[in-house]
Amino acid sequence: MAHTTVEHAADAAAFIQNQERTRWHDQALWFVRAKRDKAARAVPEWEQLRALAGQIKRHTLAHLADYLLQFEEQALRHGAQVHWARNADEHNQIVLEILQRHLVRKVVKSKSMLTEECHLNPYLERHGIEVVDTDLGERIMQLRQEPPSHIVLPAIHIKKEEVGQTFHTHLGTQADATDPNYLAEAARGHLREKFMAAAAGITGVNFAVAETGGVVVCTNEGNADIGVALPPLHIASVGIEKLIPRWADLAIFTRLLARNATGQPVTAYTSHFHGPIPGGELHLVLVDNGRTTLRAHDVFRESLCCIRCGACLNTCPVYRRSGGHSYHATIPGPIGSVLNAAHDPRTYYSLPYACSLCGSCADVCPVKIPLDQQLLYLRGTIAGAKHLPLAKRLLMKLTSFVMQRTWLYTFAGRLARWWLPKLPRFLVYNRLNAWGKQREIPAFPKKSFRELYQNRQRHGQ
Amino acid sequence: MDSKHDILNTLRRDPVPDTGLPALDGPWLTFEQPLDQFREVLAAVGGQSLVAAHEGDLPHALAQLPSFRAAQRVWSLVPPVASVGRDWTTVTDPHELEVLDYCVAPGALGVAENAAVWIAHPTVPHRAALFLAQHLVLVVPGRSLVHTMHEAYARIPPGQTSFGLFISGPSKTADIEQALVIGAHGPRSLTVVLTGTDFPASRFSP
Structure with a gap:
């Protein structure tokens, strides 16, 4: 099944x-x-x-x-x-x-x-x-x-x-x-x-x-x-x-x-x-x-300090715009994402990603649970345990490969700046590009930060 | 192995670093005028307050409330105020208290920071009266006011009564579109009568 x-x-x-x-x-x-x-x-x-x-x-x-x-x-x-x-x-x-x-x-x-x-x-x-x-x-x-x-x-x-x-x-x-x-x-x-x-x-x-x-x-x-x-x-x-x-x-x-x-x-x-x-x-x-079990875990133990005030839900930009039911858990929001994903990472693998890591939850927590850090930590364990869908896993592998090689990263950036603005709209804004949903990708600058910085070093301005 | 020992053994098997139990010595919030603060917060949480210089003035103070004057069934646990309707002390089944219009009960102390009033079991024979009555009056000695919950808990003997509670304002809900509705299940109004309030402000010092 x-x-x-x-x-x-x-x-x-x-x-x-x-x-x-x-x-x-x-x-x-x-x-x-x-x-x-x-x-x-x-x-x-x-x-x-x-x-x-x-x-x-x-x-x-x-x-x-x-x-x-x-x-x-x-x-x-x-x-x-x-x-x-x-x-x-x-x-x-x-x-x-x-x-x-x-x-x-x-x-x-x-x-x-x-x-x-x-x-x-x-x-x-x-x-x-x-x-x-x-x-x-x-x-x-x-x-x-x-x-x-x-x-x-x-x-x-x-x-x-x-x-x-x-x-x-x-x-x-x-x-x-x-x-x-x-x-x-x-x-x-x-x-x-x-x-x-x-x-x-x-x-x-x-x-x-x-x-x-x-x-x-x-x-x-x-x-x-x-x-x-x-x-x-x-x-x-x-x-x-x-x-x-x-x-x-x-x-x-x-x-x-x-x-x-x-x-x-x-x-x-x-x-x-x-x-x-x-x-x-x-x-x-x-x-x-x-x-x-949670208590025995050095990171998740903190989540047991929760007094269920709900403040982390009220402040969470993702919870406020996605509703409690989208978490499919008794306790939704940041604390729920931690508790459920820590307890059953396979089922709740997506909850730690329902987070922009803004840290507002930790700022309002009355017992100072570092919720954002726990969610970030959970992403690591979930990726490590291969609970992520194949597409996301491959994409992250690719990103990691590129980011570990300066020349490749520079080349990919140059290619994107030159090529993407010339592509027809449907090739950029489609199902594959989650970042293009409901928003426009910012205009690409002519030069990358690295190029601007090198220019400045070279010409002293 | 039974569940109790299983849980305890698991807890003992996994040692957890201890950072110590902190002392709770403040300094905590204080108010220049605790009485004013109490009354202001009580109004903000939907309650109302009256003052009566002497306990003997209580009936007169309560007569200011139209719903109290009209009440047919009143159980008063504060002597100068008379009960109305029947001898409520003979009630054995708390369900009978559902018909109460008013309950007048003594509060042991009031907390300025949040308008909470402490009431403990032996002073109210059937605690259901506090929640079933349509309206609740709490009579609180002005001298009993404390600044914060720290002082309040310090004055209440821990665990001596089977039931004790803080009440701050009337029963309320905001579960329908965050609209505040007074009188969810319990009393529709809460009146706190502060008695003997003509005392020097120095009595408020912690």
Whole structure:
């Protein structure tokens, strides 16, 4: 069977067919980026916070086994139950087993990239359990049977007219309704019913504190809080990289997260769970699913410091103009390109090339992951492992051959300057020349830089 | 081998260089007028603030809110303010709180930099009330204001209550074309009443 690879450029080409929409998407994300800049500049110690956040995360990774054990010990002391899952299958089985033991048929879930990564929803649905995503953006995507296109703004690629159609079909709102207030009110009513009927709540976790054994969940809508305040059963899925050592460290991360994500001073709700609701149960599922492998790698380890703020997506010129779906990954954008290509370079070989190496992602990262350097490094390993398509491989071989020989490079340049302007248009601007798509090749100068420089040296001017 | 030990053994097998756990000693942001800062940020995140010099002034302060005057079901956890509709302390199933128009709850401290208010479990018997009520009022002593989250976490005893949270503004969403909608799932409005605010500014010093 042929291996299916993700071809980012092909899907991006489809996305930018609609130029007006591409521009709208680009501007919507840039607006978020601009709000982020404003919020960051209002904090004089911003750079200090970033440095500290990075140091705390890197230190935690070095002692992760100890901190996980400390976390477990403290969580047990508070009456939580702790489970360990090596991979997505184990995670899903643990969650299903807890739900079945409590005869749960209906579950509400707040945003969790980890449960997306594990494909928990379809798994539970196959076993007859109704799972309702309660974050408004995620609910829109769930009703549309589409994956989220952004880790913080799941429906950023959808227009209000489309939300109106989706709600008209599923929630019975007026046809052609487009007012966000009206649509959000309809969703509020619809989801209240789901909250009232649910027998368990599932959440992700933003931070897990080793010192106290508690988990912290951040939302703006309050959906995680309602979801786990009504039923007696709360299951929280925790990636093992979510650990931080101390209670006081939360100040660093809560100051950074919302400001960097959306430009808010903090999320509307920052909830701290130490043990179950009175009379209920709290289950914490600690998940590896490839994280120990990433941790062992000297370059990719850094990517585990990510706190999922989404700022690298908002700032990325490629993400903004190609849309989250073109990455075909739970986590798109620069951090997603690193995580997915590091985990499965064969499938995701094209993602590190969905990058202009501008470095803006690394500049906005709250924990200072050198994302651009990681993407460049990945290009090297992907080319080395021969995951690139033959045409690209041969072209790179040819380029390398030419660039290693000064005389050949000089000759090829001279030939191009003389020959290319004389060629008919269709020979220069065609399918083979990706650089000629949507733009004109600059006019060729008469002389190369090298020739101009030699002239100057010779004639002293 | 079970998953726990498998994960831990893998982590121990691959040593990772440690750069040390940094001290968190600032200096951090401070404000000349933390009260003004708090109120300004609260307004920016969609909330509103009132001041009441004494706790006894609370009912009068809240009566300024038309929706509070009209409320039929109010659960007040702050004594001078009366509950309305029924004796909510007899509620055993939190689902019953879905009908609440207003919840009035005590906040332990406020944070000037982001208008967050800390509320911990024992002061609110059913935490669902904080999220299900159509409107939320938090009563916060003005003296409890701190500048930043660093001070806030330093004052909160870690892990002593099963649930505690910061609330900054009402429930909100921007998931439909980035248009801000107040009242996503939780309260449609948040009013913070700052009590006893006629105290010297020096009380704000860290």
